[in-house]
Amino acid sequence: MKSQNQHLLVGLFCVQRFLLFWCLISGMAKSIAPDPPPLIAPAVSTQTGLLLEPPLDLSWFSRADFEAVCATVGTNRIHKSWTNPITPLPPHVRAGAHGLTEPEVIDYMRLVKQLFNDGKSVPISDVGLISTQEDVNRRPMFNHIAAFSNATVRVFLLVQRTSREKEWGYFSIVQDLTLDPPLDYFAEIQDTRIKFEAVSCYKCHSSGPLAIHPVRADLLSDPPLAAALSQFIADQPRSRMHFPDHERPPEYGQPMALRFCSRCHKADGDRGPLFLVQSHPIRVLVDFGYMPPNRALKPDEIVELKAWLEQKK
Ligand code: HEC
Ligand code: HEC
Structure with missing residues (x-):
């Protein structure tokens, strides 16, 4: 009897040791390779009545159609295997730079276009929710998005x-x-000419780069890559938008002060303040349940938000 108990004790001791060992190993593995971010939740309208037009019916558009259009960019450029969602760039040429010059920004934009064209980036491809749903567009908008970085810059490329x-x-x-x-410098790359713009971009990009929001789960090339890229964008530090010399930042009026948004979207918040000029992405992201993150607005909050969106400018 006694020896049996001893066995039990020794056994328990071993189990305990094993668990401790396992915790240590898995803890170490975690600190080396963090868990991959959760996949992006599919876009489903929550029928808030905030959309100016009904959610777009894209049932006529198949995954095969999507793949066919995406491939017209050049199949050597997309569907890359990857370990790092961000393509590393060589170190910045000018050591100790404090504030990049416009020619340096231009060089980065040309470089990432070249890397994409040479098949040396890891783009995700999707039909984006916000631009597709937009009241003036309302047809599938195809995006290939790639991110790049070194210690001096983060660079994003959109091929659309x-x-x-x-x-x-x-x-x-x-x-x-x-x-x-x-x-943040925003530009369109026309061949090799860089056309800086900000006013037209600000209406959707209120806090710089935008997290990825595919219109449908099957209109997305690589869900784990999209999730990793989106998290990289969502976790970015707060930034400011550069308005080029030929553009004056317009008067955007009063920032939104509805607590259920502005506790994060404010001058010193995680994301930039929101203005009426951003009403389109606001309507779409709230109606499709992405904003606020982690909960749905209550009916009275939707009424408040609607009143703010419909106020006279
Ligand atoms: C109608 C809204 C809208 C406007 C206007 C707009 N964008 Fe975007 N942009 C988006 C959305 C939405 C995405 C992410 C799409 C997705 O889910 O794939 C995006 C993505 C991007 C990306 C890839 C990195 C990122 O932010 O995800 C770049 C680069 C970009 N846009 C540049 C521009 C520039 C430059 C302008 C102005 C010339 C501009 N955009 C204007 C909606 C817009
Ligand atoms: C808990 C903090 C939090 C709250 C509350 C919140 N947001 Fe956001 N919002 C974020 C983060 C983080 C992002 C970037 C990640 C993303 O787009 O998923 C974001 C992105 C956005 C964007 C895209 C432009 C950008 O800044 O990247 C819009 C538009 C937006 N939110 C609107 C709203 C509105 C409208 C509300 C209120 C109904 C709201 N948010 C409430 C944190 C918040």
Whole structure:
């Protein structure tokens, strides 16, 4: 009897040791490789009545259609295998830079376009929710999005077209990390000419790069990559938008002060303040249940938000 108990004790001791060992190992593994971020939740309208037009019916558009359009950008450029969702860039040429020059920003934009064209980036491809749903567009908008970085900048490339166009447009965001807060340059890349713009971009990009929101789960090339890229964007430090010399930042009026949004979206918040000019992404992200993150608005909050959106300018 006694020896049996001893066995039991020794056995328990071993189990305990094993558990301790296991915790240590798995804890170490966690600190080396963090859990992959959860996949992006599919877009489903929650019927808040905030959309200006009914949710777009894309049932006629199949995964095969999606793949066919995406492939027109060049199959060597997309569907890359990857370990790092962010393509590393060579170190910045000018040591100790404090504030990039416009020519340096231009060089980065040209470089990432070249890397994409040479098949040396890891883009995700999707039909984006916000631009597709937009009241003026309302047809599938195809995006290939890739991110790049070194210690000085984060660079984003968007290669985009609608289902009707044949040509792909190139857009880029360069975040200058030598400044605090970082400064975001927005531009369209036309061949090799860089056309800086901010006013037209600000209406959707109120806090710089936008998290990824596919219109449908099957209109997305690589869900784990999209989730990793989206998290990289969502976790970014607060930045400011660079308005080029030929553009004056317009008067945007009063920032939204509804507590259930502005506790995060404010001058010193995680994300930038929201203005009426951003009403389109606001309507879409709230109606599709992405904002606020982690909960749905209550009916009286929707009424308040609607009243704010419909106020006279
Ligand atoms: C109608 C809203 C809208 C406007 C206007 C807009 N964008 Fe975007 N942009 C988006 C959305 C939505 C995404 C992410 C799409 C997705 O889910 O794939 C995006 C993504 C991007 C990306 C990839 C990195 C990121 O933010 O995810 C770049 C680069 C970009 N846009 C540049 C621009 C530039 C430059 C302008 C102005 C010339 C501009 N955008 C104007 C909606 C817009
Ligand atoms: C708990 C903090 C939090 C609250 C509350 C919140 N947001 Fe956001 N919001 C975020 C974060 C983080 C992002 C970027 C990640 C993303 O887009 O999923 C974001 C992104 C957005 C964007 C896209 C532009 C951008 O800044 O990246 C819009 C528009 C937006 N939110 C609107 C709203 C509205 C409207 C409300 C209130 C109904 C709201 N948010 C409430 C944290 C919040």
